[in-house]
Amino acid sequence: MLGLAVTTDEKWVEAALADVDALLVDHAHCEMKAASNAMSLIVRHGDRPELVSALTLLAEEELAHFRRVHELLVARGRALGPPPIDPYAAELRKVAAPKGKSVSLVDRLLVGALIEARSCERFKLLAERCPDLELRAFYAELLACEAGHYRTFVDLAIAEGARDGIDAKAVRVRLSELSTAEATIVAQLSGGAVETRATVHG
Ligand SMILES: [Fe+2]
Numbered sequence: 385m386l387g388l389a390v391t392t393d394e395k396w397v398e399a400a401l402a403d404v405d406a407l408l409v410d411h412a413h414c415e416m417k418a419a420s421n422a423m424s425l426i427v428r429h430g431d432r433p434e435l436v437s438a439l440t441l442l443a444e445e446e447l448a449h450f451r452r453v454h455e456l457l458v459a460r461g462r463a464l465g466p467p468p469i470d471p472y473a474a475e476l477r478k479v480a481a482p483k484g485k486s487v488s489l490v491d492r493l494l495v496g497a498l499i500e501a502r503s504c505e506r507f508k509l510l511a512e513r514c515p516d517l518e519l520r521a522f523y524a525e526l527l528a529c530e531a532g533h534y535r536t537f538v539d540l541a542i543a544e545g546a547r548d549g550i551d552a553k554a555v556r557v558r559l560s561e562l563s564t565a566e567a568t569i570v571a572q573l574s575g576g577a578v579e580t581r582a583t584v585h586g
Pocket residue numbers: 418446500529530533
């Protein structure tokens with residue numbers, strides 16, 4: 385699904401549904417981080433009108449999702465609180481920029497695509513399996529947005545690659561390499577030796 389090399393382990397579904405409040409706290413932070421990441425890319429790459437336009441729309445959507453998840457938390461008597469530890473995104477960024485090297489814009493966009501793809505895959509599981517019907521409908525709506533965000537990031541990576549003389553096929557090969565690394569990280573975090581947590585990315 386959406387370029388992912390491995391599907392989510394059942395253990396993640398069990399952990400997520402065992403503590404939906406914790407999942408929603410993490411989800412809210414994920415939406416805010418996604419909006420912040422898009423805004424950071426806009427500020428750094430203001431010379432690329434296509435990127436600025438696409439990521440402005442994306443950031444608006446992520447922030448709107450943050451607001452809605454936060455409203456769900458408030459309705460459940462929960463506060464946002466500090467962001468949970470997010471080893472998934474940290475490990476994925478390390479793959480794209482090993483040993484402190486700076487990450488290329490193509491890789492940063494592809495990492496963004498994979499994060500969206502994994503969110504999309506997991507929101508689909510929540511839309512199918514969550515006992516709370518309101519949350520099911522919410523996640524069914526969101527998974528379509530995440531699929532759109534995945535395509536936005538891949539399209540921007542291909543456009544950026546073209547500027548650097550990298551053809552679309554090579555960008556897709558790089559996406560596949562990063563996807564293989566993402567699968568290893570997911571396997572370690574969900575279903576591996578580490579206890580699976582009620583967070584969006586395990
Ligand atoms: Fe997204």
